[in-house]
Amino acid sequence: MSRHVAAAGHEVIGFDVDAGRAAALGVESADSAAAVAAQADVVVLILPTAEALDQASRALASGGRPGLVVVEMGTFDLAAKQQARAVLESCGAAVLDAPVSGTGLQAADATLVVYASGDRDAFDVAEPLLGCVGRRTFYLGEFGNGSRMKYVANLLVSVHTLAAAEAHLLGAASGLDPQVVQEVISAGVGTSKIFDIRGPMMASGVYEPPSARLAIICKDAGIIDAHARSVGASTPLLSAALPQYREAVERGLGDLDAAALLQLLQEASS
Secondary structure, X not given: OHHHXXXXXXXXXXXXXXXHHHHHOOOEEOOOHHHHHHHOXXXXXXXXXXXXXXXXXXXXXXXXXXOOEEEEOXXXXXXXXXXXXXXXXXXOXXXXXXXXXXXXXXXXXXXXXXXXXXXXXXXXXXXXXXXXXXXXXXXXXXXXXXXXXXXXXXXXXXXXXXXXXXXHHHHHHOOOOHHHHHHXXXXXXXXXXXXXXXXXXXXXXXXXXXXXXXXXXXXXXXXHHHHHHHHOOOOHHHHHHHHHHHHHHHOOOOOOEHXXXXXXXXXXXX
């Protein structure tokens, strides 16, 4: 994503706790998150855990200033987002909740979809950058709506990935060639974008490099499950899928692509 923003002509400075990651991007590397906040007009956060978000927010606030726009693009529960927002607003920054729909493959070719929410003026400042990393950006109103929409999207991702694994398992158990199953089902009404993305990995049995790690999908599914309960939404398919993800992580499949759910089902069927 940083490369896409830089390629569009924007000056990019970045920080990562692993200094080699920022340096490998070919953009200017800062020695701290606070240094990024002191120099940039817009700061984008994409972090793996709520704890990392809290740490990064506090570091940014120590170097932030009025007029800074912070775009938080991770998938976390709303309480973590709101806490980060409060910390960042203490230094005068404006904060957007703007998670993305898509995998690492979509990040690589700038075809992500951005679900942005929060202060409209801040969105207007950040929108040109968001257009560099995705094929479409939606402005969804009040802060938190971006995450709420992401929960809807990732519920489908979680369920469709398991459905794709079940379909390939059934095809193979029925004596069909997995590659033929992938080709034929992709051409018909039963397919999905997830089947098209993860199905080829299932057909070949190769789950690396991951487009999205199974552990990340499991983490997201847990967040969505808790949110659905909090708003009184019945999600029986997600409730059925979540234990499968958790078992897959427990069996050591978490660092593989989520398509490795098929491996879990194969082991259960043998």
